[in-house]
Amino acid sequence: MSRWNELPEGLDPRVRQLVVRLRRLKDHSGLSLRQLAAKTGYSSSSWERYLGGRSLPPREAVEAMARIGGDDPTRLLVLHEVAAEAWGTRRGTAAPETEVTVARVRLLARRLRVLRRPLPLRRRPVRIAVLAGTATAVLAVFSALMIVTVGDGETRAAPHGSSSASRSAPTYTCRVERIDGHWYAGNSRTLDAILTNGMAGPKVAEAQCLLRRAGAAPGDVDGIYGPLTERAVERVQQRAGLVVDGIMGPHTWEALRG
Structure with missing residues (x-):
C-alpha cells in the first residue's frame, strides 16, 4: 500500500473524490508509477501530478486506470466529469x-x-x-x-434563487410495490441509470423512494440529488458490500430494487 502525501489544501471535494478513487485503484493494481506509465502511455511524472491532485487527468487516462484496477469505467468517468466541471470552474475555463x-x-x-x-x-x-x-x-x-441536461431525463439542479428554482418544482410520490421480484416506486423503472450529486429528475425521486423503503432516509423526496441523498446511498452501498462512493449505478440499483 502506497504512503500517499496529503492532497493540496483547498482542492475541490469533487476533484478530491476522483483522486482518492484513482489512488485506491493504483494501490489495488500493485504497480509502480513507472509500470503504470508503461501500461497507460502517460508518463510517470504525469501520473505523479494526477495522483497528487496537482493536475486533472484526461478522460483516456481515467479509462485506462479503470481497466487496470478492474473498476467500472462508467462509474469512474462520472466522477471524472464531475471533477472536470469543478476544475474548469476553479480555473475559469469553459464548462x-x-x-x-x-x-x-x-x-x-x-x-x-x-x-x-x-x-x-x-x-x-x-x-x-x-x-x-x-x-x-x-x-x-x-x-x-x-440546457444543463446530463443524463436520460436527468438535469443539474438549478441553484437556489435562480429563475429556474423559482418556478414550481415537480412533486413526486412514492407508490412502492413489488413487481416481478423487484421494488418500484412509480417514478422510473431504470435499473442502470448513473446518478450523482447535483442531478435532478424522476430517476432521482425513484432512488429516494427506494432509499426510504430500505431504511436509509434521504430527506425529502424532491427529485434532487443532494448531500442527504448521497449519504443515504453510501449507507446502502456499505450495507450491501459495494464500493462506497455515493453514486447511484447498476449495482446500487440492484441492491435497492431487491
Whole structure:
C-alpha cells in the first residue's frame, strides 16, 4: 500500500473524490508509477501530478486506470466529469458541459453522412433541402443540449434563487410495490441509470423512494440529488458490500430494487 502525501489544501471535494478513487485503484493494481506509465502511455511524472491532485487527468487516462484496477469505467468517468466541471470552474475555463455539448453536436453532424456524399447534379435541389433541414435539426439539438441536461431525463439542479428554482418544482410520490421480484416506486423503472450529486429528475425521486423503503432516509423526496441523498446511498452501498462512493449505478440499483 502506497504512503500517499496529503492532497493540496483547498482542492475541490469533487476533484478530491476522483483522486482518492484513482489512488485506491493504483494501490489495488500493485504497480509502480513507472509500470503504470508503461501500461497507460502517460508518463510517470504525469501520473505523479494526477495522483497528487496537482493536475486533472484526461478522460483516456481515467479509462485506462479503470481497466487496470478492474473498476467500472462508467462509474469512474462520472466522477471524472464531475471533477472536470469543478476544475474548469476553479480555473475559469469553459464548462465541461459546453465542451461535451459541442462534441455531441459535431458527432451528430459526422453521422449525417448525407452531408458528405456527392450527389448528381439533377439531385442538388433535393440536397439543398436536406442540408437546410439538417442544419435546422442540428441547431435544435444544440439548443436542447445547451440546457444543463446530463443524463436520460436527468438535469443539474438549478441553484437556489435562480429563475429556474423559482418556478414550481415537480412533486413526486412514492407508490412502492413489488413487481416481478423487484421494488418500484412509480417514478422510473431504470435499473442502470448513473446518478450523482447535483442531478435532478424522476430517476432521482425513484432512488429516494427506494432509499426510504430500505431504511436509509434521504430527506425529502424532491427529485434532487443532494448531500442527504448521497449519504443515504453510501449507507446502502456499505450495507450491501459495494464500493462506497455515493453514486447511484447498476449495482446500487440492484441492491435497492431487491
